[in-house]
Amino acid sequence: MIDLELLRKEPARVEENLGRRRNPEYLRLLSEAREKDAAWRACLLEADGLRRKRNELGRAIAGARTRGDPSETLDAEAKSIPQSMKEVEAREAQLLAARDALLLRIPNLLDDSVPFGKDDSENVVVATWGEAVAGAPGLKPHGEILEALGMAEFDRAHRSSGSGFYYLKGPIVLVDFALQRFALDLLIERGFTPVVPPYMLRRAPYEGVTDLADFENVMYKVEGEDLYLIATSEHPLAALYRGEILDEDRLPIRLAGVSTNFRKEIGGHGVDQKGVFRVHQFQKVEQFVFCRPEQSAAFHEELRTNAEEVFRRLKVPYRVVNVCTGDVGTVAAKKYDIEAWFPRQKAYREVVSCSNCTDYQSRRLGIRMGKAGRTGKVVPHTLNSTAVATSRALAVILEQYQRPDGSVQLPEVLRPYLGGLRELTPVAAS
RNA sequence: GCUGAGGUAGCCUAGCCCGGCAAGGCGCCAGCCUUGAGAGCUGGUGGCGGCAACGCCACGGGAGUUCGAAUCUCCCCCUCAGCGCCA
Incomplete structure (x- = not known):
């Protein structure tokens, strides 16, 4: 598997290197992997926000109950979160799996001293x-x-x-x-x-x-x-x-x-x-x-x-x-x-x-x-x-x-x- | 194959019965102290995302119950021990 960090930082270099293998399929995999990665990161941000909210509410509920002062408003608000989380988390997992599956199919980067040739x-x-x-x-x-x-x-x-x-x-x-x-x-x-x-x-x-x-x-x-x-x-x-x-x-x-x-x-x-x-x-x-x-x-x-x-x-x-x-x-x-x-x-x-x-x-x-x-x-x-x-x-x-x-x-x-x-x-x- | 015990951070372990911010030790890093090393003391320690503030995640994997799961339920994987079989 190639270095994901390198792919994010220097995509042009990775693309140039893969291009030397003369198989357009690899470049397609590469750009698709980059797309999935970007989408995954956006989705992760969204999911993290929801999880943060859920954790905050959870803590508030626990605190209220410890004080012997349970709040129905808090409970109701908390109940609405799992539904939206389910959707976002499923999307996040799916994007990550797709990205990694693509990465596994991309070949190693070639050393500069490898001669160019078809077979x-x-x-x-x-x-x-x-x-x-x-x-x-x-x-x-x-x-x-x-x-x-x-x-x-x-x-x-x-x-x-x-x-x-x-x-x-x-x-x-x-x-x-x-x-x-x-x-x-x-x-x-x-x-x-x-x-x-x-x-x-x-x-x-x-x-x-x-x-x-x-x-x-x-x-x-x-x-x-x-x-x-x-x-x-x-x-x-x-x-x-x-x-x-x-x-x-x-x-x-x-x-x-x-x-x-x-x-x-x-x-x-x-x-x-x-x-x-x-x-x-x-x-x-x-x-x-x-x-x-x-x-x-x-x-x-x-x-x-x-x-x-x-x-x-x-x-x-x-x-x-x-x-x-x-x-x-x-x-x-x-x-x-x-x-x-x-x-x-x-x-x-x-x-x-x-x-x-x-x-x-x-x-x-x-x-x-x-x-x-x-x-x-x-x-x-x-x-x-x-x-x-x-x-x-x-x-x-x-x-x-x-x-x-x-x-x-x-x-x-x-x-x-x-x-x-x-x-x-x-x-x-x- | 059968039975049992397990899987928690780089490593080792607690928590699980009874759901509410994952505790401790080792190692490692830094500082103090020391002639030096060590010891001792103090602080730190993983991953992901984010310019950052910060947030999220991490208890073998998955699904479920729940506002909330290391903890409860179900399915699966792996390891170890004993037994069985075996060159």
């Missing part, structure tokens, strides 16, 4: 690492390799659970866990506290962390319960301190979330329909930070550096893009994507998303910061970034490290976590 084709490359070398002609898609190795069941998973699901079997499971542990150790070394969060959240906290449209498009809802399966551990981590005042002396808070993530909508189908690149369920180690407002730009770079380090150590070439205004999403003020080089597809594809959400999530979640024992009005900033999503990392490793004979070498950096396993070779079919 992901206009994202701006800000860094590249490693050499993007096209793979040999015989390279197989990662899903085919997994099946050939006997380490995945796609057809059976599609029958048991539907498309977008998979069984991983055998040594590839160890690689999945190794990736998570490798990323987690790297983050712990850099001051992050590992966290296994709830994999389901109630609706109210969930509305604090995400775009309302996600509820229909992205999230799985548990039938008969007020619970949603998490789409990323970012969400329960953001909700961890909902409604609390963070002690500013204990900021920043660096958390490393480890979870399975569930997503209903998984995007278009392409070359790698069979595989783990786009799936309804995957493991991820996530970076999350609560910090002072003035620090968030620096932390955004820190999270990006950590994520880059994961892929450098895996020796997977990548590039970093500054995601443009049309592609940045509702919650983020600025977002970097890291795109790994897939040598068979001869393309860079997204493996990491790294966002500075500024005060948007904190404000929706009612999180403030302050000194111990005092109430804070300052709203802390939140940031999140993938460290590693194993589905995507496995996909790129299976392409990058594939050998002509169909076996797959494993990244050296994972060896401490693999108990002597150095390569993937076919296992007996079952």
Whole structure:
């Protein structure tokens, strides 16, 4: 949620910023929210006046009765108030609810450094690492390799659970866990506290962390319960301190979330329909930070550096893009994507998303910061970034490290976590 | 799932039976005192609206009764404890 005070004081600035998202709907929401706010304030004044009168009369009646001198005139006058109050108070509540509902649908304000553009084709490359070398002609898609190795069941998973699901079997499971542990150790070394969060959240906290449209498009809802399966551990981590005042002396808070993530909508189908690149369920180690407002730009770079380090150590070439205004999403003020080089597809594809959400999530979640024992009005900033999503990392490793004979070498950096396993070779079919 | 106890300001608590301006403590801030810190003493302390004077609001949420609800009635939510079930 954007800052209401800012909207009142500098509406032109807010409007200009929202305009950069090139969606006229947002400007409409904005002007409507301003109208409702003004109407609400006028209505509040009116209601306050009535309440004042009621309180004064109430006190007069109580006083008269204490003196043993009840007044019928006062009683009669007091009786006439509730009727008019009912109407005004209903209008006031309705205006406030309408304003807040509008505010919840307005996206975050964009950072000035976000490039202007219509969609992901206009994202701006800000860094590249490693050499993007096209793979040999015989390279197989990662899903085919997994099946050939006997380490995945796609057809059976599609029958048991539907498309977008998979069984991983055998040594590839160890690689999945190794990736998570490798990323987690790297983050712990850099001051992050590992966290296994709830994999389901109630609706109210969930509305604090995400775009309302996600509820229909992205999230799985548990039938008969007020619970949603998490789409990323970012969400329960953001909700961890909902409604609390963070002690500013204990900021920043660096958390490393480890979870399975569930997503209903998984995007278009392409070359790698069979595989783990786009799936309804995957493991991820996530970076999350609560910090002072003035620090968030620096932390955004820190999270990006950590994520880059994961892929450098895996020796997977990548590039970093500054995601443009049309592609940045509702919650983020600025977002970097890291795109790994897939040598068979001869393309860079997204493996990491790294966002500075500024005060948007904190404000929706009612999180403030302050000194111990005092109430804070300052709203802390939140940031999140993938460290590693194993589905995507496995996909790129299976392409990058594939050998002509169909076996797959494993990244050296994972060896401490693999108990002597150095390569993937076919296992007996079952 | 059953039974019980609860939800009051940044935190902890009283008030509820019996309706009439929400009391106290901790913490925090300021002043006094002190070589300094602490202690002690005094005052202050949340949100919203308003240029301001000031007003209103705030007792989990909603509805009702009433001139007036933390307090009475109804519905709902959440937390904790015990029991049950369970990897």
